[in-house]
Amino acid sequence: MVVTSQGNHATPVKPRPGEPGAVATTATSPGKGPTRKTRRPAATRSAAARRRDLPVALLLILPAVVGFATFYAYPTLRGIYLSFTDFHVLTPPQWVGLANFRELFGDDVFWHSLLVTVYFVLLSVGFGTAISLVTAVVLHRVTRSSVLRGVILLPFLISNVIAALVWQWMLDPTLGIVNIALKHLTGHSILFFGSGGWAIPSLAAISVWKWMGYYALLIFAGLQTIPSTIYEAGRVDGASEAQMFRRLTVPLLRPILVMVVVLTVINSFQVFDIVQVTTEGGPANASNVLQMYIYRKAFRQFDFGYAATMSLALFALLIAVTFTQLRLARANESDLN
């Protein structure tokens, strides 16, 4: 703990690593000392008490465990099982071993879809994080208006399908307001969803627009945990606003930013509804993201076995990506302490 209160004359206690109360105790003023003593006996009693609490505890977590088992564990396991079968819903699944995985490696459309999805993820994570960060910092440094903060969040409150439908109308090549404006300004219109080059950037833009407010709010909350004394110190040292943003705000925000990036990555990998509403994977598979391809295989072609295999691949991929991200970014450490 760097910051201690002015009235604290006692020698600061060095927090012992691993002790749960460490942060709280060092931050409290000497007047509240007894809290620490009262905790001790509770800890010695706990072994017996815990044993007596066990049935109640089990009872209390039962609903959550049942829910988890029914809605998460069982479907996951069954999904893994189905990925090794030929399954068409109406007839029982047939074990085919690794046939689906062999098909996966030879499936051009799958690898193309993976690339398309990664492209979408890169665009929405890159632009999404950058725009949310700037928005949050501007909100934090410039305005105190809670109305404005609410307005930023508005797109997040709209359902994905509605947002996609409205954007589809606005970007329509002949009737859309955006293209009418473009036609007046530049003389020609853009097929935002109708051309291979524009489809994914257009979808990423909708996604960024939709989620920007939510992530900005998360970052905004992170900004409020940075003590103002740090900025005071920075100002005393003669740092400009831009320098403080780069050298103070961003490093201190790292845990929050990592969380935002991880969330956007997971979120973007699962993009489906806006694609289904606008391009349906077209034109010529240009926006055929993985979820779209999986959906079509399963619910249109009834090839549930192969769809489960692809879902499993996506699952493994997401775990790997998230794990690496968390590792690289040291998300559970903060520079604030």
Add this chain to the structure above:
Amino acid sequence: MRVRKAVAMGAALTLTALVSACSSGSSSSSGSSTLNWWTWDDKQAAAYKVCATDFEKANPGVNVKITQYNVVDYFTKLTAGFVAGKAPDAFQNSVQFFPEYADQHQLLPLDDYIKKDKFDLSRFSVGVDSWKYTDGHQYGLPLDWAATGLYYNTGMLTKAGYTAKDVQSLNWNPDNGGTIGKMIAHLTVDTKGRRGDEPGFDKANIKTYGFGQLAAKDFLGQSTWSSFVSTTGWRLGNKANWPTQLNYNDPRLVKTMDWIRTLVAKGYAPKIGTFTNTVSDVDLLSSGKVAMETGGSWTASTFAKIPDIKVGIAPTVLGADNKTRAVFSNSNGNTIWAGTKNPDLAWKWVSYMGSEACQTKASATGTFFPSIPASMDASAKVLKAQGVDLTVFTDMLKNKELYPSPDFRNGAALQDAIEPLIEGYFAGQKSDSVFADMQSKTKSILTQK
């Protein structure tokens, strides 16, 4: 207290509603039985209510419940019904999903019933064979038939100096487009009012395209290129039914596709993607963006209702020999779920729907073309009185210019594999070599178990 009572009552009511909703699925407990029939067409759902009433009168204690789900969800809902054991007793079915359902034993073979009732299948002029599966069983009765025709804006046609007679016998060939090629060029108008075949025509700023969306992703080409290429003798499958490959690499089709690309390049027809997929044929003609287009017979009465624009109907083009006309036609079918609790009653209803009495009454609404000729004549007469002339389509039937769409397996997989390639071709990302690729894809999908 009062609030709590109200909440309790609300909960009780919801519960009873739920319970009764659940129990309404099962039937035939107390003398009266409910027969569920599903369709994806809201207009047909309304049209067949007439038959349902008559059927209920003839069979006391029977209650026919007609339910409609949008075609987008229809087959998913149906599949979920099969799995959950809650599928309708009988339902409207499409040839695209017929093989999958028959393969997985979800459809009741009708042969025994047909034999027992001496039900005469020859009463249907089209569609019977589409509902016969590879195992030799008849799984469905044809409910309707559909063809395509040329729809045009009569005002624009007159302005361009043509009469309704000129469009009745247009010819076409893939090399120079024939008489319809010339007409399409002349019907195209740019924003400055210059026609497609006039000097100074600006193809970048089109006010009205001479022809509708020919460059579309549709893999069957039913309401786009099929009626053109079919005049050359080309057919979609290498066999009339259950083909092992589709003839996309046939030089006749490749040449037709090239002709469409040149048409688009000249500005006479819209580029792929110019109109989003929510824009219908009716929208295109009624907005004045398009002067003429190929459209389904099922839209004839909708076209007639467009305000302020008079739409004319002409038969599709003739071939280079000036006499060959060939139009792709499909028939939806009426099938019975193998898991129904009342197979006899379901057959009774399905066979009643396939009778002249029911077809004549239901088709008077003009929402579908019945497969029974006498009913078709009656329907055409009623619509004529309302100002919709269906002679173009009934003549195709009489002159045997229709050929049925082939039945094939894995239709959805085929569609998902082929359409992106067609889109790529029309978007200019792929060359003519894509057609060989398409044909080999159809081979591997159609022969897949």
